[in-house]
Amino acid sequence: MKKNYVKIILDFLMALTFALLMEPKVLGGLPFHEIAGLVFGVAILTHIGLNIKWVKNSTLKICDSKLPIKIRVSYLLNILLLISLSTIIFTGIFISRVVFPSLAMNGNHMIRGLQVFQQI
Numbered sequence: 001m002k003k004n005y006v007k008i009i010l011d012f013l014m015a016l017t018f019a020l021l022m023e024p025k026v027l028g029g030l031p032f033h034e035i036a037g038l039v040f041g042v043a044i045l046t047h048i049g050l051n052i053k054w055v056k057n058s059t060l061k062i063c064d065s066k067l068p069i070k071i072r073v074s075y076l077l078n079i080l081l082l083i084s085l086s087t088i089i090f091t092g093i094f095i096s097r098v099v100f101p102s103l104a105m106n107g108n109h110m111i112r113g114l115q116v117f118q119q120i
């Protein structure tokens with residue numbers, strides 16, 4: 001029961017932070033944006049950790065035809081969300097001007113992200 005409260009509070013804070021992250025000028029601008037973006041990454045890992053039972057069970061049963069479609073769709077959405085958020089945070093690190101100024105590249109999350117992949 002207590003764990004459920006922790007999950008709900010964490011998810012609420014993540015939703016709030018995500019909304020704030022959509023505008024890099026809020027709450028003092030880039031310093032807040034970059035630090036909150038990195039904390040958001042830690043929150044994602046914590047969120048996965050708190051729901052690890054669901055992740056394990058769904059992964060083990062994903063090939064089972066009896067697995068309800070709702071879980072399948074939810075699983076797929078979660079994977080897509082994980083990939084897109086990881087990409088945003090990863091590209092954010094490369095365009096960072098405050099926390100990682102030595103990595104700074106020109107452009108936005110998308111363009112600078114593509115530059116990173118071109119270099120790999």
Ligand code: HEM
Nearest residue numbers: 021022024034037038088089092093095096097108109110
């Ligand atoms: C889930 C996490 C994040 C979200 C949703 C997010 C969202 C955004 C959005 C919507 C923009 C404006 C459009 C753009 O330039 O692409 C932006 C810009 C930016 N973000 Fe993020 N971001 C996140 C994480 C990060 C992280 C972790 C960093 C760096 C450590 C970062 C650094 C930047 C920088 C440097 C800009 C450019 C600001 C400017 O040119 O004025 N972001 N971000």
